[in-house]
Amino acid sequence: xxxxxxxxxxxxGGTKMLAALVRGNAVLDTHKMPTPRQGEPSQWLAALFAAxxxxxxxxxxxxxxxxxxxxxxxxxxxxxxxxxxPEQFPLEEVIRRLSGVPVLAxxxxxxxxxxxxxxxxxxxxxxxxxxxxxxIGGGIVINGKPMLGLAGHFGQFRVADNVxxxxxxxxxxxWIASQAAGYHPGATARDVFEAAAAGxxxxxxxxxxxxxxxxxxxxxxxxxxxxxxxxxxxxxxxAPTYLDTVRQALKGLPxxxxxxxxxxxxxxxxxxxxxxxxxxxxxxxxxx
Ligand code: BMX
Numbered sequence: 001x002x003x004x005x006x007x008x009x010x011x012x013g014g015t016k017m018l019a020a021l022v023r024g025n026a027v028l029d030t031h032k033m034p035t036p037r038q039g040e041p042s043q044w045l046a047a048l049f050a051a052x053x054x055x056x057x058x059x060x061x062x063x064x065x066x067x068x069x070x071x072x073x074x075x076x077x078x079x080x081x082x083x084x085x086p087e088q089f090p091l092e093e094v095i096r097r098l099s100g101v102p103v104l105a106x107x108x109x110x111x112x113x114x115x116x117x118x119x120x121x122x123x124x125x126x127x128x129x130x131x132x133x134x135x136i137g138g139g140i141v142i143n144g145k146p147m148l149g150l151a152g153h154f155g156q157f158r159v160a161d162n163v164x165x166x167x168x169x170x171x172x173x174x175w176i177a178s179q180a181a182g183y184h185p186g187a188t189a190r191d192v193f194e195a196a197a198a199g200x201x202x203x204x205x206x207x208x209x210x211x212x213x214x215x216x217x218x219x220x221x222x223x224x225x226x227x228x229x230x231x232x233x234x235x236x237x238x239a240p241t242y243l244d245t246v247r248q249a250l251k252g253l254p255x256x257x258x259x260x261x262x263x264x265x266x267x268x269x270x271x272x273x274x275x276x277x278x279x280x281x282x283x284x285x286x287x288x
Pocket of ligand 1: 076077078131133135168
């Protein structure tokens with residue numbers, strides 16, 4: 001019999017899909033697989049549920065944290081390069097049909113923000129979360145409540161009127177890999193960080209350029225929302241030297257204008273732990 005406190009939490013990002021059985025801040029079991037770049041979400045979800053079929057009966061609720069915007073249970077992409085999702089995909093309905101249990105879906109970074117707020121580096125205080133990953137995601141907790149819908153989509157910011165593309169197109173994992181193509185064809189963002197750690201100047205410059213852009217974003221978030229802290233996670237955000245480079249770019253600012261940067265404490269579990277708590281609270285009518 002499923003424990004009412006055990007939630008099946010899904011985190012579907014541009015690079016990987018993570019399924020986890022979660023109770024409070026404890027991750028009891030996980031299954032990870034690459035996010036398919038072909039097909040469509042119904043097929044991705046069917047494959048994921050087939051892979052965790054043995055978990056049936058162990059969870060009473062499902063939370064789905066997904067890259068893209070979620071409005072009223074429907075999933076759309078803002079950046080099709082991060083993940084190409086059909087417009088207004090009925091995410092909650094499809095998952096409910098696959099599982100037979102109540103479902104809550106929200107954006108992956110908003111879920112991770114809630115996870116870090118409740119169980120991680122956020123210390124149950126108001127905060128802003130940034131994930132520097134395939135794209136740049138963000139989540140905001142204000143007056144103890146999670147902002148959902150479009151809120152936190154810092155990666156979609158425009159850099160300047162005469163600069164094409166969005167902020168994430170010049171900072172995130174996709175951009176880092178694209179900048180390396182001339183030096184190391186086919187390089188991934190991970191290859192670039194390894195090359196930077198090995199002392200390759202071209203790689204170090206790419207990482208530094210990305211981190212400096214992230215530092216500017218943090219300065220603007222600080223001025224806009226004045227959060228007690230900005231918690232940064234994601235595969236890029238937590239890569240070696242990245243946050244040190246962000247902090248280096250903020251040196252010399254007046255203390256009151258300097259954002260307080262903290263590394264995410266829950267790593268890749270932030271999204272599943274956060275969406276599990278939101279789903280459990282919503283199911284109990286307590287969504288804060
Ligand atoms: C994009 C956007 C956000 C997401 C962010 C990080 C899409 C598909 N995604 O800005 O919703 O939070 O990327 O996504 O438009 P991740 O996959 O890198 O975690």
